[in-house]
Each structure stands twice: as structure tokens, then as C-alpha cells.
Amino acid sequence: MCVFVLEKRRMPVARPEPVEARVIAHVDLDCFYAQVEQRRHPELRGKPTAVVQYNSWKGGALIAVSYEARKFGVKRSMRGEEARKACPDIHLVQVPVAHDKADLKLYRDAGSEVCAILARMGKCERASIDEVYLDITEAATARLIQDPPQCWVSLDKEALKSHVVGLATDGDATVEVGHWLQRKDAEQNDQLLACGAAIIAELRTAVLSETQFTCSAGIAHNKMLAKLASGMHKPAQQTIVPSSAVQGLLTDLPINKIGQLGGKLGHLLEVELGVKTAGDLLQFSEAKLQDLFGMNTGTWLWRTARGINGDEVQGRMLPKSHSSGKTFPGPKSLKDLSAVGHWVRELAEVLQERLDMDIEQNNRIARLLTLHAGCHLHSSGADHARKFPSQSCALRYGKEKIADDANRLFEKALRKFCPTLNLSPRKKGSTASFPWRVTGISLSASNIVATPMVYSFNLLRCLKGSMVMFWFM
DNA sequence: CATTTCGGGTGT
DNA sequence: ACACCCGAA
Numbered sequence: 189m190c191v192f193v194l195e196k197r198r199m200p201v202a203r204p205e206p207v208e209a210r211v212i213a214h215v216d217l218d219c220f221y222a223q224v225e226q227r228r229h230p231e232l233r234g235k236p237t238a239v240v241q242y243n244s245w246k247g248g249a250l251i252a253v254s255y256e257a258r259k260f261g262v263k264r265s266m267r268g269e270e271a272r273k274a275c276p277d278i279h280l281v282q283v284p285v286a287h288d289k290a291d292l293k294l295y296r297d298a299g300s301e302v303c304a305i306l307a308r309m310g311k312c313e314r315a316s317i318d319e320v321y322l323d324i325t326e327a328a329t330a331r332l333i334q335d336p337p338q339c340w341v342s343l344d345k346e347a348l349k350s351h352v353v354g355l356a357t358d359g360d361a362t363v364e365v366g367h368w369l370q371r372k373d374a375e376q377n378d379q380l381l382a383c384g385a386a387i388i389a390e391l392r393t394a395v396l397s398e399t400q401f402t403c404s405a406g407i408a409h410n411k412m413l414a415k416l417a418s419g420m421h422k423p424a425q426q427t428i429v430p431s432s433a434v435q436g437l438l439t440d441l442p443i444n445k446i447g448q449l450g451g452k453l454g455h456l457l458e459v460e461l462g463v464k465t466a467g468d469l470l471q472f473s474e475a476k477l478q479d480l481f482g483m484n485t486g487t488w489l490w491r492t493a494r495g496i497n498g499d500e501v502q503g504r505m506l507p508k509s510h511s512s513g514k515t516f517p518g519p520k521s522l523k524d525l526s527a528v529g530h531w532v533r534e535l536a537e538v539l540q541e542r543l544d545m546d547i548e549q550n551n552r553i554a555r556l557l558t559l560h561a562g563c564h565l566h567s568s569g570a571d572h573a574r575k576f577p578s579q580s581c582a583l584r585y586g587k588e589k590i591a592d593d594a595n596r597l598f599e600k601a602l603r604k605f606c607p608t609l610n611l612s613p614r615k616k617g618s619t620a621s622f623p624w625r626v627t628g629i630s631l632s633a634s635n636i637v638a639t640p641m642v643y644s645f646n647l648l649r650c651l652k653g654s655m656v657m658f659w660f661m
Numbered sequence: 662c663a664t665t666t667c668g669g670g671t672g673t
Numbered sequence: 674a675c676a677c678c679c680g681a682a
Contacts, residue, residue, distance in 0.1 A: 222682090510668095518662045632668095
């Protein structure tokens with residue numbers, strides 16, 4: 189019987205792979221927040237730099253480390269003080285703060301700049317603030333016909349500065365590409381990848397000249413392999429994965445290096461099945477994996493072990509949701525409703541600003557408001573494992589409405605979490621302490637849809653803040 | 662009870 | 674609708 193399926197777990201789903209070979213690229217900005225800060229403060233360029241948020245406690249938490257600083261052993265998730273110990277000359281730049289919380293707008297906008305450039309050549313999916321998938325099959329095919337690799341004359345072209353996985357037969361399996369891609373007998377699909385690599389190299393050059401940012405990229409026939417490849421040679425380099433190299437690449441690849449297997453599922457494979465590498469997975473039949481992990485995940489695992497992945501590049505440049513949250517660790521945890529109310533108000537204001545931007549720039553409105561909170565028990569009571577439930581409701585525009593609605597959601601969650609707690613209106617404004625502490629609050633806006641055309645953004649600007657806004661709800 | 666703050670996704 | 678997971682800076 190199914191051993192693990194009884195546990196609740198998120199399950200990756202396998203999708204069929206298209207018959208025609210695709211050319212997929214994954215582009216990843218190098219230590220992105222650090223680059224953004226180095227562009228803002230040119231005197232930091234070439235110098236060891238890290239980006240920290242909040243520097244009051246042990247110098248703040250590092251969230252991005254420049255490659256100059258990495259040479260000194262500075263690591264992400266170090267504290268500012270630790271980083272200074274490892275690298276006394278390091279420049280620590282703080283994440284901007286707005287409404288008493290970290291504000292990532294600067295980095296979000298910088299990511300959009302890059303995305304706009306990369307989208308010129310094909311279907312573009314913004315996978316995160318600094319990562320993009322591209323489907324450049326069409327552009328690569330066109331180039332193969334018009335300018336096949338055999339005809340490329342200049343060997344020092346930027347387009348040829350790619351690493352090719354599996355090119356060397358001994359030792360380090362990855363070397364600088366030379367004439368390999370131009371050999372007369374190269375397979376059609378390899379030539380397609382070569383053309384894709386040329387295109388990506390040009391795009392990366394465009395990104396550098398137009399934004400000053402360097403990025404790394406992987407070029408392969410699917411998203412999984414492209415993502416794997418983009419991390420193989422950093423910073424500011426690109427890597428090609430020909431089909432012929434897939435088996436050799438995966439055989440000894442630690443299982444947690446594969447996308448979606450970096451967490452619990454990967455750990456489960458290792459401790460329960462002794463699977464340390466993707467190669468180790470090959471010995472399990474598809475039926476066995478389906479039996480162990482369910483049909484979806486079983487199929488997905490079987491295919492993933494073989495480098496097969498049919499996920500399509502979604503043509504999506506804009507986020508599906510916006511969120512604004514803050515944690516209140518240790519002594520900063522919130523004790524009562526009025527403290528929660530204060531922070532809900534701040535977060536609502538930030539969220540409303542994000543929603544305004546989305547209307548103005550993209551003509552989109554969000555329809556769902558969700559509140560998440562985290563908590564821990566104050567007194568060492570019995571059931572300290574209980575989770576604070578999240579709650580949602582229809583999103584009404586306006587910072588006051590969002591704040592009021594979010595506060596209602598908090599109280600609703602509170603009643604579910606602790607039905608006995610007195611929440612009578614009379615007590616609401618009081619500062620009576622919770623029997624536990626709130627360690628985090630987050631508001632998110634989702635179910636984003638296109639604004640009906642009749643509401644052009646100019647009209648919206650006029651309506652903003654006025655009574656008429658409830659028309660959108 | 663000190664990474665934090667985002668985003669995207671699936672299972673039920 | 675809600676719970677929980679993955680991953681990136």
C-alpha cells in the first residue's frame with residue numbers, strides 16, 4: 189500500500205512533454221539585491237557588499253551578498269556582525285524601510301526592467317523577483333535557418349562564450365565551448381540550443397548595457413534542465429545542456445539540487461528510500477513511485493529522474509498576487525488587539541499602495557483579501573502546536589476598508605483559534621493581553637483580474653478614494 | 662521566541 | 674476557502 193501518501197504533502201504534477209523540441213532558457217540575476225544597491229551607489233561597485241534588513245539586532249540579516257564579499261566567506265543568512273567579522277571592509281546596505289517595515293519595491297521594479305528586456309525575444313515568465321523563464325523556440329528556429337552555427341565565423345563572439353555540460357569526458361564535465369557547437373555533424377537539436385545560446389548571450393548583453401546588471405542563464409530543452417543549468421556557472425555566465433549530457437548530469441546530482449526536491453519531499457526520498465542522487469531514483473519503476481507518492485508525484489518523479497519535464501513557459505510578466513507582511517520575533521511579538529490593529533493598519537496602507545500601482549500601470553484589480561498570522565503560546569501551556577488560521581474575504585479598495593476588513597479577518601481567525609476568548613465590543617478597544625503572542629501578520633491581495641475597459645486608469649485616478657470605488661466590489 | 666519578505670503552487 | 678509546501682533575495 190501507499191506508505192507515504194497518508195501524510196499531507198504538496199505534490200508536483202507531471203505534464204506531457206511536447207513532441208517538438210523546445211528551446212527554454214532560465215535567466216537568473218546574480219546576487220540581485222546587491223547589484224541593485226551597487227547600481228544605486230556606484231562607489232560600491234567592485235567592492236564587497238551585502239544587503240541587510242533591519243540592523244538593530246546583531247547587525248541585521250543578510251539577504252544578498254556580492255561576489256566580492258563571498259570571497260571572504262560571507263554567507264546569506266549571516267548577521268551583519270558576523271559578516272563584518274569575516275570581512276571587515278564589507279559595505280552593508282540596508283533594505284529601504286517604509287511604514288516601519290522592509291520595502292522591496294526598489295528590487296521589484298529593477299526586476300521588471302530586466303523582464304521587459306528579456307521578453308523581446310519570446311514568451312517570458314517572471315518566476316520570481318529576479319528569475320525569468322523564456323521560451324525562445326521560435327527565435328532559435330528562425331536563426332538556425334537563417335544563420336546556422338556552421339556558418340558562424342568569428343570564434344570569439346560573445347554568443348559562443350557558453351559552457352556546455354558533458355563536453356569533456358573526464359574530470360570536470362563542463363568546459364568552455366569552442367568549436368563544438370559548430371561541428372558539421374551536430375544534431376539538429378544541439379544546433380537549436382546553440383542558436384538559443386547565441387540569442388540568450390545577446391539578451392544578457394542587452395540587459396547589462398541597459399540596466400548594468402549581470403545575470404546567468406541556462407539553455408536546455410525544458411524548464412527543469414534550464415533552471416539546473418543557470419546555477420552551474422555564476423556569475424555572469426551561461427550553460428547549455430544538450431540532450432546527450434542529461435544522463436551524465438543527473439547520475440550523480442544530489443537529489444536536493446533538483447527543483448521542487450530541495451525540501452521535505454527530497455528529504456523523504458533520501459531518508460526513506462536511500463535516494464541520494466537523481467541516478468538513485470532510476471531504479472524505481474513508475475508504478476512503484478506512484479504507489480509510494482501518488483499518481484501525480486510518482487509520475488513526476490519518474491520523469492524528473494530522466495530529465496523529462498513538460499512544464500510550459502507561461503506568458504506572464506506580472507505577479508498573481510501582492511502581499512505585505514511583517515514578523516515580530518522574540519520580544520517584539522504583539523501582546524494585544526490594539527497592537528495587532530496598529531500593524532494591520534500599516535500593512536493595509538502598504539498593500540493599498542501596491543494595488544494603486546497595479547491599477548495605474550497594468551489596469552488590474554485584486555478581488556480577494558487574505559490575512560495570515562503566526563503565533564506562539566505565551567505561557568507554557570498544553571497544545572502549543574496549534575496554528576493560527578488564515579482567513580479571506582472580498583477585497584474592497586481603500587486603505588481604511590482594507591484595514592477594517594483585515595481586522596475583522598483577524599478577529600474571525602481569533603475566534604476559531606480560541607473560541608473562549610472574550611471579544612465583546614466593549615473589550616475590543618482594551619489592551620487586555622492575549623494568552624499568547626502574535627509573531628507575524630501578513631496581508632495578501634489575490635484573484636487579480638483585468639480592469640474592465642470602461643474604467644480606464646485615468647478615470648480610476650479620479651475615483652480613487654471616493655465613494656464610487658465600491659463599484660469595483 | 663531572531664532571517665525576513667516576499668511570491669508561486671497543490672491537496673482537500 | 675484553507676492548509677501547507679517550495680524557493681529566492
